[in-house]
Amino acid sequence: MRRKLSVHLLPDLCPPEVLRGGTTVVIDVLRASSTIVTALQNGASAVSPCGSPEEAESIRDQYPAGQVVLGGERGGVRIEGFDLGNSPAEYTAEAVGKRLLAFTTTNGTRALLRSLSSRSILIGCFLNLEAIVQRLQDGGADLHLVCAGTDGVVTGEDVLFAGATVSALVTDQPESWVQNDSAQLASRLWSSVVAGATDPASAVHDFLRGTRGGQNLLTLGYDSDICLCSQISTTAVVPEYDLQSGELQNTGGAV
Amino acid sequence: MRRKLSVHLLPDLCPPEVLRGGTTVVIDVLRASSTIVTALQNGASAVSPCGSPEEAESIRDQYPAGQVVLGGERGGVRIEGFDLGNSPAEYTAEAVGKRLLAFTTTNGTRALLRSLSSRSILIGCFLNLEAIVQRLQDGGADLHLVCAGTDGVVTGEDVLFAGATVSALVTDQPESWVQNDSAQLASRLWSSVVAGATDPASAVHDFLRGTRGGQNLLTLGYDSDICLCSQISTTAVVPEYDLQSGELQNTGGAV
Numbered sequence: 001m002r003r004k005l006s007v008h009l010l011p012d013l014c015p016p017e018v019l020r021g022g023t024t025v026v027i028d029v030l031r032a033s034s035t036i037v038t039a040l041q042n043g044a045s046a047v048s049p050c051g052s053p054e055e056a057e058s059i060r061d062q063y064p065a066g067q068v069v070l071g072g073e074r075g076g077v078r079i080e081g082f083d084l085g086n087s088p089a090e091y092t093a094e095a096v097g098k099r100l101l102a103f104t105t106t107n108g109t110r111a112l113l114r115s116l117s118s119r120s121i122l123i124g125c126f127l128n129l130e131a132i133v134q135r136l137q138d139g140g141a142d143l144h145l146v147c148a149g150t151d152g153v154v155t156g157e158d159v160l161f162a163g164a165t166v167s168a169l170v171t172d173q174p175e176s177w178v179q180n181d182s183a184q185l186a187s188r189l190w191s192s193v194v195a196g197a198t199d200p201a202s203a204v205h206d207f208l209r210g211t212r213g214g215q216n217l218l219t220l221g222y223d224s225d226i227c228l229c230s231q232i233s234t235t236a237v238v239p240e241y242d243l244q245s246g247e248l249q250n251t252g253g254a255v
Numbered sequence: 256m257r258r259k260l261s262v263h264l265l266p267d268l269c270p271p272e273v274l275r276g277g278t279t280v281v282i283d284v285l286r287a288s289s290t291i292v293t294a295l296q297n298g299a300s301a302v303s304p305c306g307s308p309e310e311a312e313s314i315r316d317q318y319p320a321g322q323v324v325l326g327g328e329r330g331g332v333r334i335e336g337f338d339l340g341n342s343p344a345e346y347t348a349e350a351v352g353k354r355l356l357a358f359t360t361t362n363g364t365r366a367l368l369r370s371l372s373s374r375s376i377l378i379g380c381f382l383n384l385e386a387i388v389q390r391l392q393d394g395g396a397d398l399h400l401v402c403a404g405t406d407g408v409v410t411g412e413d414v415l416f417a418g419a420t421v422s423a424l425v426t427d428q429p430e431s432w433v434q435n436d437s438a439q440l441a442s443r444l445w446s447s448v449v450a451g452a453t454d455p456a457s458a459v460h461d462f463l464r465g466t467r468g469g470q471n472l473l474t475l476g477y478d479s480d481i482c483l484c485s486q487i488s489t490t491a492v493v494p495e496y497d498l499q500s501g502e503l504q505n506t507g508g509a510v
Contacts, residue, residue, distance in 0.1 A: 009264060009409060010268070012267075152268070153268075153436075154264060154268070154440070155436050156436035159440060181408075181410050181411035181414075181466050184411060184465070185409070185411060185414060185440065185444055188443065188444050188447040189440055189443050189444070191447060192443040192446060210439070211436050211439075212435070
């Protein structure tokens with residue numbers, strides 16, 4: 001039985017009924033996915049994705065003081081009154097360790113909250129590429145790789161990560177998958193970007209600096225975040241959304 | 256002054272205000288674009304794109320008998336009561352010469368009718384690739400390559416043609432263009448498909464047989480149409496939409 005392997009280039013291109021029963025990976029490489037993975041890697045107890053700053057604040061108010069960290073951005077910039085913005089560099093063990101992160105971003109969080117009809121929802125980025133691929137190889141569910149994009153526009157960095165994932169899955173088990181056209185598009189993008197590169201992370205970094213998301217970050221002065229988000233398979237963390245608690249928890253390898 | 260060169264992977268991904276003042280190429284490789292180009296190549300006086308079968312019939316009723324040919328499809332199949340379907344093979348000089356073609360298809364026609372805010376609208380496919388590229392090199396307008404897709408889903412064949420166009424424009428004048436991420440995605444797809452191919456048309460043909468649109472045609476028994484639509488730069492015809500008459504006319508080279 002072959003499994004469907006679909007890339008959706010934007011959240012709006014995959015209606016909820018398509019995701020039903022499948023495993024979805026939400027991809028916002030610059031930067032929500034990378035920041036969530038980093039926060040869990042650095043010991044945050046969980047991440048609660050929120051649709052609005054107000055929702056994040058109301059979660060904080062339900063816990064004793066100091067138990068919840070508020071993080072996120074609007075327009076790439078930290079939200080007023082929040083503890084942290086959306087740079088993975090801020091999410092150190094000191095900043096988030098043993099605390100719940102209430103997190104809201106413009107595109108990544110919304111992409112996740114649009115995917116709730118899936119049977120399981122994971123968060124993927126280059127930092128946990130290998131761990132995500134290993135997880136996806138298990139089980140028989142159809143797979144959906146959902147690119148967050150930016151304000152309804154396709155962004156190259158998300159498609160590139162989707163392509164890296166497709167490429168790894170298909171190389172490993174070529175006969176197991178039925179890809180949609182966007183999956184083929186994405187995996188050819190990945191092959192093209194890393195072709196002949198001695199250091200894939202460096203090739204990813206160069207590509208990310210040229211995408212819409214990368215250009216936005218350069219404009220905002222976050223050059224170093226592009227470098228951080230280009231590192232490949234540095235952690236075994238797999239953030240998975242728990243439908244009951246509404247939180248992302250690490251169900252991957254030990255931190 | 257650099258010009259914007261944007262690929263839109265689906266019509267819904269480019270709102271009318273984005274197209275305003277620019278030159279738009281509507282791309283539905285399998286098969287509306289290829290059929291329109293073939294009809295004009297074979298002497299149709301013009302093509303009137305219609306949003307519905309009823310609209311096509313009402314155009315026919317405004318002309319003397321025998322002056323208008325009805326063509327088009329729904330679900331890939333000829334519309335009941337129509338003279339021709341959507342296979343370019345049907346659009347011979349005998350079938351369409353010196354007559355107006357009233358034409359309606361599921362995706363291509365709709366993509367065109369959504370692009371009316373553009374300053375000029377052209378129809379592109381592999382058959383007229385070189386003629387389209389030459390036309391786009393002239394002038395200073397921003398360019399929009401709009402992929403028709405299929406029922407709101409991205410199709411590889413349209414993205415491939417967009418990539419061939421981007422690739423030709425950028426190779427010729429690398430400093431002239433500011434590409435969006437989807438343009439880079441498309442041109443990398445094109446490079447990947449034709450890399451090392453001694454015969455690009457054959458590489459295109461192989462790729463088209465594997466896309467969603469190609470698979471649909473194989474299911475319907477239209478194998479030979481995929482071959483017809485994979486031929487590269489066989490005609491200088493450039494269909495251009497005339498906003499006043501609502502018709503596509505050949506403003507490219509002599510037939």
